[in-house]
Amino acid sequence: MPxxxxxxxxxLSTTQTAGLSSTAVRSLAPTQLxxxxxxxxxxxxxxxxxxLSFDEVGALTTxxxxxxxxxxxxxxxxxxxxxxxxxxxxxLTTxxxGGLGATQIEALTLSxxxxxxxxxxxxxxxxxxxxxxxxxxxxxxxxxxxxxxxPSSRH
Numbered sequence: 501m502p503x504x505x506x507x508x509x510x511x512l513s514t515t516q517t518a519g520l521s522s523t524a525v526r527s528l529a530p531t532q533l534x535x536x537x538x539x540x541x542x543x544x545x546x547x548x549x550x551x552l553s554f555d556e557v558g559a560l561t562t563x564x565x566x567x568x569x570x571x572x573x574x575x576x577x578x579x580x581x582x583x584x585x586x587x588x589x590x591x592l593t594t595x596x597x598g599g600l601g602a603t604q605i606e607a608l609t610l611s612x613x614x615x616x617x618x619x620x621x622x623x624x625x626x627x628x629x630x631x632x633x634x635x636x637x638x639x640x641x642x643x644x645x646x647x648x649x650x651p652s653s654r655h
Contacts, residue, residue, distance in 0.1 A: 506535035514543035522551030530559045538567035550575035557583030562591065570599025578607040586615050594623035602631030 509532050517540040525548045533556060541549075541564045549572045552560075557580045560568075565588055573596050581604055584592075589608045597605070597620055605628045609615055621629070 504532065506531055509535040510537065512540060514539055518543040518545060520544065520548050522548045525549065526551045526553065526556070528556075530556070533559055534561060534564075536564065538563050541567040542569055542572075544572065546572055546575045550577075550580075552576075552580060554579050554583040557581075558585075562588070565591065566593075568596065570596050572599075573597075574599035574601070574604070576604065578603065581607040584608065589615050590617050590620075592620070594620055597623065597628070598625075600628065602627045605629075605631035 509528075517536070525544065541560075549568070557576070565584075573592075600608075605624070609632050616624075616632075
């Protein structure tokens with residue numbers, strides 16, 4: 501997909517986007533990835549979205565992150581989840597967090613439970629809460645504010 505422009509990627513149908521392989525998604529440049537609308541992100545298969553790297557997850561806009569389904573988020577490995585800033589973790593919906601297991605919840609933990617909002621904590625299962633490490637866990641070296649991510653107006 502290296503030959504496609506941002507404009508060409510932006511007009512792919514959700515059916516076409518759903519047909520992208522993990523190899524095709526991994527080959528997207530950051531500018532191409534940012535051209536995907538929230539509906540296109542939501543249409544990606546779990547295999548395709550599961551192929552995103554730490555850097556690619558970190559390059560997703562807030563609108564794109566909001567479009568990720570619980571099932572899609574549930575296939576993210578620890579290294580991918582570490583691509584999220586603490587601000588982005590706080591913006592995940594309780595429905596999205598419902599797709600994560602205890603190990604994934606632990607990966608999102610910065611220092612105890614302070615990375616999660618009270619609403620998120622209340623919605624967690626017992627297993628997810630057990631995944632929160634009281635001692636904290638290693639996080640991304642990116643600052644909490646992360647790279648500049650202007651909310652997308654694409655629909």
